[in-house]
Amino acid sequence: MSAASTTVVMSPPRTLARDIGFTEGPIWTGTHVVATSITRGLLYRMTLDGGDAVAVAETGGGPNGLAHDPATGTVWIAQNGRVHMPARAGVPDRTPGLQTWPGTGPVRTRLEVPGSAPNDCVVGPDGRLWFTDPSGDPHEGEPREGSVCAFDPATGEVEVLWRTDGYPNGLAFGVDPGRLFLAETRHARVVELEHTGGRLRATGRAVTLPSGYPDGMAVAADGHLLVAGTTSGALEVVDPELRPAGTIDLGAGSMPTNVCFAGAGLDQVVVTLARGGRVVALESDLRGLPARGGLREGRSS
Secondary structure (H helix, E strand, O other): OEOOOOOOEEOOOEEEEOOOOOEEEEEEOOOOEEEEEOOOOEEEEEOOOOOOOEEEEEOOOOEEEEEEEOOOOEEEEEEOOOOOOOOOOOOOOOOOEEEEEOOOOOOEEEEEOOOOOOOOEEEOOOOOEEEEEOOOOOOOOOOOOEEEEEEOOOOOOEEEEEEEOOOEEEEEEOOOOOEEEEEEHHHOEEEEEEEEOOEEEEEEEEEEOOOOOEEEEEEEOOOOEEEEEOOOOEEEEEOOOOOEEEEEEOOOOOOEEEEEEEOOOOOEEEEEEOOOOEEEEEEEOOOEOOOOOOOOOOOOO
16 A cells, blocks of 8 residues: 555555554564563564564563664663553563563563553664653543653663653664654654664654654654554654655554564564464565664673
């Protein structure tokens, strides 16, 4: 299908997995797609051919967003501790924080942050793992302040870099690594922040989604943003000037939660859909921005 008023073209979605719980993630490891099941406390791995999703690691709690460090092959997991979902029999409790999975074997806890709810994460240009830590409900009740943080694996230190009551959710660095895009779900917008001198500041640029609320996002090599619109059932396309540039309909009530580029040419778009526990892929004329790697290491825990 072709999104209106944009040159971006995507094929109809094909299903890679279904019935795997409330899905999030996803990431491309170079050979496989890995996605989370928040409700089952599991990581699932699948190929782009579909039909072969298999649970590969138990995280417990509520695994949310993922990041992949291609320099080491490590998968980083934002563990929300199932803050918004009830406990489920057979899923062990976990303290909110960050976990890692090396691609085989068990998941390892790298950071525990009691009382928080890490949501999404990305490898930063500064060798740290950046993650969002929202608070409260994105749609109901009084707004509560959440944050954007950076974790240094070498020292174990966490720095709070940004605070907002907009429910900080998905995040992604741009083609220019000095630009960070942040989904403020409560405000139905994506804001641009400048990362310079170890600090963040607002650039004054933002885009409000034409419908729905933003969750996870991915950046194309040409600067386009793809934003999962949870309540709209769509993938929203945003051009490099932060203007709405089209909508890819994924079905009413499908609840897109996150998105990544995948495939040898990074020309396939993978979206997790919470309704039906699905992961789908679409061929695209956009190409993804290669994953940044090289997190600082050195601390054991």
